[in-house]
Amino acid sequence: MDVAEASYRSPSSLLSIASIVVSMTAVAIGNGMMLAYVPFVLTRSEAPDWVPGAAVTAIAFGGLVGCVIAGPLIRRVGHARAFSCSMALVILAALLISLGVHPLLWVFARCLYGAAGNTNFIISQSWLNHASENHWRGKAMALFYMAYVIGLGAGAWLFGQIPAEGNLAPIITIFFTTIAILPIGLTRLPTPPAPAKVSIDIPMAWRNSPVAFVGILAAGGLSMVVQGFTPIYAAANDVSQKDVAALMFVMQFGLMFIQYPMGALSDRIDRRVVLIATCALIVAAGLAALSVSFANLILLMLVFALFAGAVETVYSIANAHANDRADPSDFVPLASTMLVAWSTSATIVPMLVTMLTPVLGQRTFIYAAMAVALLYAAFVFFRLGSRERVPPQLCESFELKSAQVPNAGALIKIETQAEQVSAGTRL
Known part of the structure; x- marks a missing residue:
């Protein structure tokens, strides 16, 4: 076994993946x-009314493109170089925005950012999966998700501390991306071997669990409309820059105060029942968002x-x-299929909201989120009696995940088995 292989298989710890977590937090x-800056500026500019929504849709469509290009790119140049390439695209996207308000640009x-963003997730999560050991992989992923979400919040807060006029926001984005x-x-973390070909298998995902497959579709649309259109809604109602930043x-x-207790409950009772309850919570929150005025901003937040x-x-x-019911041999194509399903829905639903907003008004995204939640709850209720619940002892433990960080960790299968065999023949 050569030195590279020995270092690759050396024991690792949670500290060893800090470079990936720090990079993705930056x-x-x-x-x-940018999630706060772009919709705020576009809504306050003289751009046509459809442009802010189109910018949200463009992120998701770019993410779908990222699902297609990430695997071949990593196979060609490796994880580290592919990461640098995707960062270059993020910098280029921010540079284009720094040139001034040109709606189509x-x-x-x-x-462009959406394509780079999904590529980043695929690279970082597959690298984390490969670098971490079984007994602390869950902690590594939880640290990754929490750090990324906290970074999103910190970026939104930082937007409230700088002038929206000019190009300081994209310049700061370029700074953090360069960092x-x-x-x-x-x-010094070893680069994983080249991944195998991505496989998409929609019939398998449907057979495994229709509730999970449709749930991922619902989550893609829900996440993009709520996260993408909320700053547009606030800016259109003359909310100040600092208050929009605070809202974001x-x-x-x-997710810390809602997702964890609901997830823990889903480990104890049928997850489908918890999904119905979560959809009811979305509808209740939507009704509250429609009734609470911007005059009571803290309550609205x-x-x-x-x-x-x-x-x-x-x-x-x-x-x-989905993972509760999946055979281990199906994990890779299942993750691939779910990510593509998420990205597809995250493109289509915001596109429909963008088209309907001129007719129904700025609250269209709230109605859309409530409609998706009601339709999904009805589907889950219909499916509730069709299959027995997986016994708790056979369920995977719930892990905190964000729909803004799609589960791309297993999208590209790492061919370690063949490498181990070849290494064994050289010993």
Whole structure:
């Protein structure tokens, strides 16, 4: 066994993956800033009314493109170089936005960011999965998700501390993205072997669990409309820049107070029942968002934190429900299929909201989220009696996940088995 192989198989610890977590947290700060900055500026500009919504849709469509290009890119140049390439695309997207308000150029830039963003998730999560050991992999993933979500919130808060006029926000985004390249460039963490071909198997995902598959579809649309259209809604109602930033900051922490207790409950009772309850919570939060005025901004922030937390919970519980019923040999194609399903829905639903907003008004995204939640709850209720619940002892433990960080960790299968065989023949 050569030195590289020996180092690759050396014992690892939670500290060893710090470079990946730090890099993606820096990326998240820039992303959180742009998630607040772009819709705020577009809504206050002279751009046509459809442009802010189109920018949200463009992110999801770019993410779908990222699902397609990530695997071939990593196979060609490896994880570390592919990460640098995706960071370069994020920087390029921010640079285009820094040139001034050019609506079509900004929509293209957000599409470019979406492609780079999903590529980042695929690279970082597959690298984390490969670098971590079984007994602490769950902790590693929880640390990754929490750090990324906190980074999003920090970026949104930072947006409230700088002037919206000019190009300081995209410049700061470029700064944090550039910083993100350094830990990966300097890491001693071994690069995983080249991944195998991505496989998409929709019939398998449906056979495994229709409730989980439709749940991921629902979560894609829910996440993008709630996270993407909330700052547009606030800016259109003359909410100040600092208050929009505070709203986006508070929303990122809704998942901690909603997702964890609902997830823990789903480990004890049928996850499908918890999914129905979560959909009811989304509808209740939507009704509250419609009734609470911007004059009571603190209460409205709490309502939207509840709204966002419930939306994130649909994704995480549906993902856990899928894994409960999956054969281990299906984990890779299942993760691949679920990510593509999420990205597809995250593109289509915001597109429909963008088309309907001129007719139904700025609250269209709230009605859309409630409609998706009601339709999904009805579907789960219909399926409730069709299959027995998986016994608790056979269920995977619930893990905190964010719909803003799609489960891309197993999207690309790492061919370690063949490498271990070849290494064994050289010993």
